Amino acid sequence: MRKTKKFSRSSSNRLFSARRKTNTTRKKSAHYAAKARIKAARPVHRRIMLHPITVLFLLFAGVIIVGMTLKSSAATYDVHGKVAAAALTDGAVITSPADGTNFTTATQSVSGTCPDNSYVKVYVNNTFAGVAWCNAQQFEVQISLYTGHNDLRAQDYNVTDDPGPTTPVISVTYTPPAPPPPPPSPPPNTITGSAGTPITVQGNDGSYSGSGNANDSAPLLLTSDFHYQTFVTGSEFKWSVDLRGGVAPYTVHIDWGDSQHSTLVFKKAAVFWIQHTYTQGGYYKINIQSVDAVGTTRTVQLAALIKKAGDASIFSLQNNNGNGTSSTATTHSWWHNWIWAAWPIYLILLLMATTFWLGERQEYKKLMNRPTLKKRYSHR
Numbered sequence: 001m002r003k004t005k006k007f008s009r010s011s012s013n014r015l016f017s018a019r020r021k022t023n024t025t026r027k028k029s030a031h032y033a034a035k036a037r038i039k040a041a042r043p044v045h046r047r048i049m050l051h052p053i054t055v056l057f058l059l060f061a062g063v064i065i066v067g068m069t070l071k072s073s074a075a076t077y078d079v080h081g082k083v084a085a086a087a088l089t090d091g092a093v094i095t096s097p098a099d100g101t102n103f104t105t106a107t108q109s110v111s112g113t114c115p116d117n118s119y120v121k122v123y124v125n126n127t128f129a130g131v132a133w134c135n136a137q138q139f140e141v142q143i144s145l146y147t148g149h150n151d152l153r154a155q156d157y158n159v160t161d162d163p164g165p166t167t168p169v170i171s172v173t174y175t176p177p178a179p180p181p182p183p184p185s186p187p188p189n190t191i192t193g194s195a196g197t198p199i200t201v202q203g204n205d206g207s208y209s210g211s212g213n214a215n216d217s218a219p220l221l222l223t224s225d226f227h228y229q230t231f232v233t234g235s236e237f238k239w240s241v242d243l244r245g246g247v248a249p250y251t252v253h254i255d256w257g258d259s260q261h262s263t264l265v266f267k268k269a270a271v272f273w274i275q276h277t278y279t280q281g282g283y284y285k286i287n288i289q290s291v292d293a294v295g296t297t298r299t300v301q302l303a304a305l306i307k308k309a310g311d312a313s314i315f316s317l318q319n320n321n322g323n324g325t326s327s328t329a330t331t332h333s334w335w336h337n338w339i340w341a342a343w344p345i346y347l348i349l350l351l352m353a354t355t356f357w358l359g360e361r362q363e364y365k366k367l368m369n370r371p372t373l374k375k376r377y378s379h380r
Contacts, residue, residue, distance in 0.1 A: 055353075058346075058349065058350060058353060061346055062346065062350070065342050065343060065346055068342075069343070084158075084160050084162060085117070085158040085159050085160045085162065086117075086158065087158070087164075088115050088118055088156055088157075088158050088162070088163070088164030088165070089115070089164070089165070090114075090115045090156075090164065090165065091154075091155075091156055091164045091165035091166060091167040092112055092113070092114040092115075092118075092120040092139065092155060092156035092164070092167060093112045093113050093114075093154070093167050093168075094110060094112040094122075094152060094154050094167070094170045095111060095112045095113060096109070096110070096111045096112070097110070097152075097170065097172055098170075099170045099171055099172075100171065100173075101172045101173070102172070102173045102174075102175060103145060103172060103173065103174045103175070104174075104175055104176070104177055105174075106144050106145050106174055106176070106297065107142065107143070107144055107145075107297065107299050108142075108143055108144075108145060108172075109140055109141070109142055109143075110122050110129075110130075110140070110141045110142075110143055110152060110154070111138065111139065111140040111141075112138075112139060112154055113137055113138060113139075114134035114137060114138070114139045114154075114156050115134065115137065115156060115164065116134060116137060117134070117158060117159060118134045118156045118157060118158055118159075118164065119131055119132065119133050119134060119156070119157055119226070119228065119303060120132050120133075120134055120139040120141070120154050120156045120157075121154070121155050121156075121157070121226060122141040122143055122152065122153070122154050123151075123152070123153045123154075123155070124143055124144070124145065124146065124150055124151070124152060125146060125149075125150060125151055126151070126153075127221070127223055128223050128224060128225055128226070128300070129141065129143040129144065129223070129300060129301075130142060130143050130299075130300055130301030130302070131226040131301060131302060131303050132285065132301065132303060133283045133303050133305065134156065135283065139154075141301050142287055142299055142301045143299065143300075143301070144222075144297065144298045144299040144300075145172065145174035146174060146219065147174055147175075147176055147219075148173065148174065149171065149173055150171070150172050150173065150174060151169050151170070151171055152169065152170040152171070152172060153167075153170075154167060155167075157228065158228075159228045160228070161227050161228055218244070218245040218246070219245050219246070219296075220245045220246030220247075220290065220292050220296045220297075220298050221242070221243070221244050221245040221246075221298065222241065222242070222243050222252075222288065222289075222290045222298035222299070222300050223241075223242050223300060224239065224240060224241045224242060224300055224302060225240075226302060226303065228305070229305065230305045230306070230307050231278070231304065231305065231306050231307075232306070232307060232308070232309050233278055233279055233280060233281055233306055233307070233308050233309065234277065234279065234309075235277065236275055236276070236277055237275065237276050237277065237278060237304050237306070238273055238275045239273065239274050239286075239302055240271060240272070240273055241271070241272055241273070241274055241288060241300070242271050243266060243269055243270055243271070243272065243290055244269035244270075245269070246290075246292035246293075246294070246296050246298075247292045247293040247294045247296075248266070248267060248268050248269065248292065248293060249265060249266060249267045249268070249292075249293055250265070250266045250269075250290050250291065250292050250293075251263065251264070251265055251266075251290070251291045252264040252265075252266065252288060252289070252290045252291075253288070253289045253290075253291075254274060254276075254286065254287070254288050255285075255286065255287040255288075256276050256278075256284065256286055256304075257284030257285045257286055257287075257304065258279075258280070258284055260276070262274075262276070274286075274288070274302075276304070278306045280306070281306050281307045281308045281311065282306055283303065283304070283305055283306075284303070284304040284306065285301060285302075285303065286301065286302040286304055287299065287301055288300050288301070288302065
């Protein structure tokens with residue numbers, strides 16, 4: 001008699017569970033196999049640009065470039081070179097005006113003696129008033145005096161801006177002439193100040209763009225500074241000038257010393273740049289005069305040292321004996337020159353990798369979402 005093997009209910013459940021797991025595993029394996037075939041069919045740029053080694057290289061290169069950039073910025077420094085010219089043994093001496101002179105005109109000429117291959121700065125009450133190149137051991141500077149006491153001082157410098165010996169200060173006095181009696185009634189388009197000084201109103205509408213009046217404002221000041229610097233013919237001469245005080249607006253007249261003139265108008269105090277191009281080499285006196293709204297004038301004199309391209313000096317009669325040089329250069333670390341070229345290349349590669357990844361990711365999603373692939377290889 002044939003025996004029939006009986007299975008318990010628990011054994012039947014275990015068998016059903018094993019078969020279900022086998023079917024699920026088979027479905028998963030088929031799904032992963034389909035994915036593997038899709039991945040294997042990826043284009044070459046996908047396998048290269050997003051390869052783990054490529055990603056690691058991009059990260060490593062980014063760290064190196066950032067580190068080099070920071071180090072390059074920290075290692076940048078300025079180098080100042082100076083071959084000193086022969087020291088000046090004689091100082092600039094003011095011979096005119098004489099000590100104790102009283103003037104009734106604000107604009108005056110200061111002249112005197114000075115050593116060759118030098119320039120002379122003139123100060124009025126310790127404020128820069130003008131500069132002149134020493135020509136044939138003589139200098140002359142146009143200055144403006146302040147009301148009352150004025151101390152005039154001349155200081156010579158060589159071409160590397162080293163000062164010569166100091167010389168005595170000359171004291172002069174400026175007494176402005178008595179103002180004319182005020183008119184019986186102010187003319188049109190004027191405002192009378194607290195001391196009766198007429199201030200011209202700007203604009204046809206009667207509006208006044210100035211500030212205050214002659215008695216309420218600080219004294220008009222026009223000043224600058226100077227250091228030895230030569231410019232080449234055809235290039236732009238450029239210098240900074242400071243205009244403040246007085247009563248706005250201001251008109252500035254510039255005589256460039258080559259028969260050319262310029263006029264500038266400022267509605268308020270300003271530090272401005274003057275610019276001019278010279279076609280011939282040589283030394284040019286630049287006279288700058290400012291006039292404020294109440295007619296107060298100030299004058300400052302600058303020097304333009306112009307040489308022809310290739311010449312060692314601004315004057316053909318001068319030689320290089322005793323002349324020094326002064327230069328400033330910015331020095332960078334050795335990788336400074338190429339680090340800024342590496343940044344654009346690195347950013348382009350990074351952008352390319354990101355773009356390829358986004359495009360392939362989109363295509364991969366489209367393939368995996370196909371109905372046939374979902375039907376055959378999807379699992380619960």
